[in-house]
Amino acid sequence: MTNKISEKFMDMKEIIKLCKLTEEEMTEYLQLTKNIDHKEDHKRAYRTMMNQTRRELLEFIGINIKTFEEIKNNFKEEVDTLKYHLSMLEQLFYIMNTKTGWKATMRGIGFLNNAVMGD
16 A cells, blocks of 8 residues: 555554544444454455455545545546445445445554555
8 A cells, every 4th residue: 555644553542533433333333343253354354455446445535534426536437346346345344335425444444554465
């Protein structure tokens, strides 16, 4: 990843401060992620995030809130292809589609700041 939010590894407190989820969204996120099988989740995340478009989407959303229009205007992909990649990130709980737009979750922000992936 080339544009990390920070050049150092972030701890959970730092990640939470950057996360734009509302209290209601955070509660939903925590409920959805409480029973994750971490071994399977790690394998799935690795396979999913090997895709450069998904990494770029997550990086574009970053610590901001992005509408689908903003995402569509920034990427040269077909609408269905973009929706597919967003859904893959959403299934990993890296992003959430909220009333105000797409937001990175704590997991997504943590990935952006702490994962080392080659292009």
